[in-house]
Amino acid sequence: MTTETTDSITKGMQALAAMETHAAHLSEVAARLLTEHSGGLPELLAVRAEATQDRPHLALQPLDADDAQLWARALNVDVTVRIEDGGENTIVERATAEFTVDGVTVRIGSCQWYSAKQWAERIAEAVAA
Secondary structure: OHHHHHHHHHHHHHHHHHHHHHHHHHHHHHHHHHHHHOOOOOOEEEEEEEEOOOOEEEEEEEOOHHHHHHHHHHOOOOOEEEEEEEEOOEEEEEEEEEEEEOOEEEEEEEEEEEEHHHHHHHHHHHHHO
16 A cells, blocks of 8 residues: 555656746747737737646637737737627637747637627628728
């Protein structure tokens, strides 16, 4: 039983060490991306960092699909925009891009809900532009 306890403690300590390494690397990459690319770009609603024993992950959340496209363009990645039926006369617009920077998975993602009327107005504005 002592061997099992020691093994699980060792595995736990190894997992913590890996998480700490990922967290430090994630912090460096996030700071570099935000410093190098934030000038002139729209503000982000959120920046979320996750470092587990398996991987570092950074999520950038712009306000809407337009802002997500600006961030994606600045980071030289393609963004995918999906329009979905949100039910109850609502439309959902999701914009996402996922890529890797120095081993860190980075995701740009926004989700915006519109009433049917707001969506029609958005489409009319886009056509007029």
